[in-house]
Amino acid sequence: MKKNPTTILIYPQLEFAGAQIPTPPYSILFIADYLLKQNIDVKVFDLRFDSYKQVKEALSNNDIEYIGVSAMTGPQINYALQITKYLKKNFKYIKIVWGGIHATILPEQTLQNKLIDFVIRGEGEKPYYELINGKNIKQIKGLSYKNKNKIHHNPKSDLLNKSEINEQKIPWKLINSKNYIRNGNFIIITSRGCPYRCSFCYNSIFNNRWRGWTAEKCMEELDKAVDYGAKKLTFYDDNFFANSQRIKDLFKYFKEKELIWKAELRVDQLNYSLAIKAKNHGCEQLFFGAESGSQKVLDILNKEVTVSDIINSARIVNDVGIQADYSWMIGIPGENCNDVRKTLSLIKKIREINSNSEFSIKILFPYPKTVIYEKALKKGFKPPQILSEWGNIRRERASKYLKHKNLLEMIAITSAIVGKKIFKENNIPPLKILRFFADFRWDKEIFSFGIENFFFKLFKDVIEKVISDKDTSYDPFSHKIV
Numbered sequence: 001m002k003k004n005p006t007t008i009l010i011y012p013q014l015e016f017a018g019a020q021i022p023t024p025p026y027s028i029l030f031i032a033d034y035l036l037k038q039n040i041d042v043k044v045f046d047l048r049f050d051s052y053k054q055v056k057e058a059l060s061n062n063d064i065e066y067i068g069v070s071a072m073t074g075p076q077i078n079y080a081l082q083i084t085k086y087l088k089k090n091f092k093y094i095k096i097v098w099g100g101i102h103a104t105i106l107p108e109q110t111l112q113n114k115l116i117d118f119v120i121r122g123e124g125e126k127p128y129y130e131l132i133n134g135k136n137i138k139q140i141k142g143l144s145y146k147n148k149n150k151i152h153h154n155p156k157s158d159l160l161n162k163s164e165i166n167e168q169k170i171p172w173k174l175i176n177s178k179n180y181i182r183n184g185n186f187i188i189i190t191s192r193g194c195p196y197r198c199s200f201c202y203n204s205i206f207n208n209r210w211r212g213w214t215a216e217k218c219m220e221e222l223d224k225a226v227d228y229g230a231k232k233l234t235f236y237d238d239n240f241f242a243n244s245q246r247i248k249d250l251f252k253y254f255k256e257k258e259l260i261w262k263a264e265l266r267v268d269q270l271n272y273s274l275a276i277k278a279k280n281h282g283c284e285q286l287f288f289g290a291e292s293g294s295q296k297v298l299d300i301l302n303k304e305v306t307v308s309d310i311i312n313s314a315r316i317v318n319d320v321g322i323q324a325d326y327s328w329m330i331g332i333p334g335e336n337c338n339d340v341r342k343t344l345s346l347i348k349k350i351r352e353i354n355s356n357s358e359f360s361i362k363i364l365f366p367y368p369k370t371v372i373y374e375k376a377l378k379k380g381f382k383p384p385q386i387l388s389e390w391g392n393i394r395r396e397r398a399s400k401y402l403k404h405k406n407l408l409e410m411i412a413i414t415s416a417i418v419g420k421k422i423f424k425e426n427n428i429p430p431l432k433i434l435r436f437f438a439d440f441r442w443d444k445e446i447f448s449f450g451i452e453n454f455f456f457k458l459f460k461d462v463i464e465k466v467i468s469d470k471d472t473s474y475d476p477f478s479h480k481i482v
């Protein structure tokens with residue numbers, strides 16, 4: 001076993017990746033950063049930009065034994081299987097290690113795929129290093145492996161602690177910053193986990209402890225991104241505001257550096273003083289997981305918020321002049337048509353209070369190992385039985401066990417047009433026409449005869465091709481296609 005081997009980490013494509021500013025593949029970047037610190041030579045490939053040919057060249061020029069592949073549940077699994085198949089076919093000796101949320105929640109089913117040799121569950125930094133550095137596989141926490149056709153799952157690995165998280169750096173030398181910093185836009189994650197226990201979220205099983213970069217660490221990493229041209233920041237933290245002292249210090253930094261930003265916040269975390277401070281320190285937008293207009297459904301989702309918290313948040317952001325983006329869900333086990341109506345009417349109420357708000361309505365997909373997953377199973381949900389089938393799930397498609405599938409899908413599709421400013425802010429005739437019909441449907445709540453749904457499914461690949469045109473991207477702050 002060669003000491004300090006070379007390895008490759010791969011982030012497969014995503015569907016409709018062109019529809020938004022690409023988020024750096026932090027899933028593999030922080031593992032790569034950890035490996036670099038152990039003097040491991042690691043190469044990172046983001047297949048949204050890099051080609052199979054580049055991966056092949058790296059393999060041909062280096063003595064590589066292990067390759068790590070990341071995947072979240074959904075379309076990314078198809079792309080992850082494609083590259084895994086390609087690698088196994090062309091480099092038979094290579095050992096493939098899958099990691100990331102999907103392999104973590106379904107390690108057994110993932111390893112039943114004969115192309116995959118190892119699964120690392122949970123945070124990959126330490127277990128991946130131990131595996132490629134030759135530690136006895138029976139002793140690697142978080143590792144699942146095959147032996148004589150039997151699958152073994154070693155004990156769970158420990159979460160990285162706060163100081164280990166604060167030692168992490170974005171390894172800019174391994175990626176092309178121009179792929180991720182576009183028109184000043186940059187997406188960053190400065191923490192892991194969330195103290196709340198929403199029944200549909202992976203955090204209840206995955207990151208059940210909030211650990212974040214200190215304000216100083218955030219500034220250190222943001223300074224580098226600013227040097228690469230970042231001016232408009234999007235924080236994808238599940239709970240960016242969890243530590244109020246950190247937020248206070250960061251606000252000063254954003255003002256000094258004249259940075260504008262958007263982040264996610266719970267509706268019950270917002271109050272006038274926080275909103276005013278945020279506004280005065282560069283906050284342009286706040287993203288809220290509002291989920292439902294029915295208190296019964298909010299309780300099924302264990303959101304621990306009330307409908308009036310959602311209304312209150314809309315008043316505050318409107319009065320303070322911060323743009324809001326609300327995310328809603330329908331197709332929830334235990335939800336009935338009346339609950340869906342409550343959600344639609346609450347969305348309309350929010351827009352009356354704050355016409356400057358955006359929204360999207362997604363159809364809940366019950367992810368394994370979440371509380372809502374068990375509820376869905378009781379309602380007749382039939383989960384995919386093999387790895388590849390998980391690649392077919394789509395948040396704009398209603399699962400088979402749900403009633404009124406067409407209605408749910410038409411509401412989701414109509415909201416994707418009515419709820420987003422891109423269709424209003426850009427003088428592009430097809431977008432304007434789509435918006436005109438969607439507005440009519442939305443105002444009159446006519447969601448039958450779903451021709452849009454039919455055409456979307458028919459021309460999805462064409463639409464994705466048009467959206468994924470490399471020369472243009474969507475600016476989430478100006479809502480302009482640039």
Ligand code: B12
Nearest residue numbers: 015023026027068069070072073074099100120123124395
């Ligand atoms: C950024 C992001 C996106 C980006 C894409 C990711 C990117 N880099 O561009 C965008 C916006 C495109 C996106 C879209 C979607 N997303 Co998203 N997204 C996230 C988010 C906010 C951050 C991901 C991240 O970078 N995390 C930080 C890294 C460090 O954590 P990590 O990914 O878990 O990686 C660690 C471990 O998992 C492990 N690991 C990961 N990969 C590997 C690989 C190997 C080899 C090893 C050993 C270990 C390993 O080690 C890493 C370091 O410790 C997460 C929530 C979250 N906070 O993680 C949701 C999340 C991953 N998304 C989710 C979902 C469902 C989606 C969508 C399917 C939703 C939809 N609209 O349809 C889409 C689908 C995209 C598509 N069309 O294919 C879910 C996934 C649930 C699941 N069961 O998979 C999450 C968890 C949100 C949630 N709360 O449920 N997403």
